[in-house]
Structure formats: structure tokens, C-alpha cells
Amino acid sequence: xxxxxxxxxxxxxxxxxxxxxxxxxxxxxxxxxxxxxxxxxxxxxxxxxxxxxxxxxxxxxxxxxxxxxxxxxxxxxxxxxxxxxxxxxxxxxxxxxxxxxxxxxxxxxxxxxxxxxxxxxxx
Numbered sequence: 001x002x003x004x005x006x007x008x009x010x011x012x013x014x015x016x017x018x019x020x021x022x023x024x025x026x027x028x029x030x031x032x033x034x035x036x037x038x039x040x041x042x043x044x045x046x047x048x049x050x051x052x053x054x055x056x057x058x059x060x061x062x063x064x065x066x067x068x069x070x071x072x073x074x075x076x077x078x079x080x081x082x083x084x085x086x087x088x089x090x091x092x093x094x095x096x097x098x099x100x101x102x103x104x105x106x107x108x109x110x111x112x113x114x115x116x117x118x119x120x121x122x123x
Contacts, residue, residue, distance in 0.1 A: 001026055006022045012119075017081070023075070029101060033053070053071075067083070091118075093118075
């Protein structure tokens, strides 16, 4: 199994910045696409940004130009730098990874999710 643990959430005033981190652990062979999702109260979960193992990135229109996703493959970590935050960014942010890991009898593939971290932006 592969476990993901997020950190870096919290409270910030509008216009401020936060940096989220997500560390993957387990008997990992490779992490393919990693991403950040968010879910606000009463809304569906949405993709915020994703990044491939080679560094290609994708962003939702709502965060383009404000958020930056990056990763450190040596540390099995993905980051989300969030700038110019607004109240509309308030949500639980979760990371996700398409992982290849050693499952005892061989290599297996799974989609792993973190438990989420709360981001609250006040106006």
C-alpha cells in the first residue's frame, strides 16, 4: 500500500499565500501522475492541479496564474504553492497519486488519496 499525508493547510486572509505538501510512503517503485483536489462545503470535489513524473503540469482555470504545482521525485513529495488566495479557495485539499508499489507477491498499481487538509481564506 501507499500512504499520502498532506500538511500546510490553515487559515489565511484574502490575498495571502499557503504552501501545501504531500508525502508518499510505502514500498514505492514509482509515482506517476500526482495531483491536488479540493472540495468545498456543498460542492463536488474538483481537480486543482496535476503533475506527471516528468514535470508536465495541468491546472484548473480557476487557479491558473495563482497556484503552482511541483514535485520532488527523490522525496516522493508533491507541493502546491497557492498565492493570491480568495474566499472561493476555501476547501479541504487532498492529494492523489497513481502509484506502482511492491505488494509482497509482485508490483501492483493503485490510486492513493491523502486524508485532506483544510484551507480557510477569510475576506
